[in-house]
Amino acid sequence: MVKAALEKWEQIILLMHCWMQWWTITSSIATIFIPLGFVAGMYGMNFKYMPELGWHWGYPVVVTSMVAVGLFMLIYFRKKKWV
Numbered sequence: 001m002v003k004a005a006l007e008k009w010e011q012i013i014l015l016m017h018c019w020m021q022w023w024t025i026t027s028s029i030a031t032i033f034i035p036l037g038f039v040a041g042m043y044g045m046n047f048k049y050m051p052e053l054g055w056h057w058g059y060p061v062v063v064t065s066m067v068a069v070g071l072f073m074l075i076y077f078r079k080k081k082w083v
Contacts, residue, residue, distance in 0.1 A: 028083045032073045036066050 043050075043062065052058035077083040 024082055028077045039066055
């Protein structure tokens with residue numbers, strides 16, 4: 001009876017470990033895309049007085065900065081072995 005209970009407990013621990021790995025990956029991916037979605041949402045609101053909208057290089061700078069932020073976070077999370 002004790003052996004069966006221990007085997008069941010080992011299965012539960014293994015399941016919890018797999019579940020935590022899945023949540024770590026999911027949270028890391030969300031953390032990468034939430035700031036990018038925020039920046040895209042701000043530029044999608046069509047504000048009249050955003051200085052960078054009148055610049056010739058405004059759009060490429062914003063897109064490049066979004067890619068840089070996403071890549072930086074991805075590299076950081078891979079270094080920490082979260083993704």
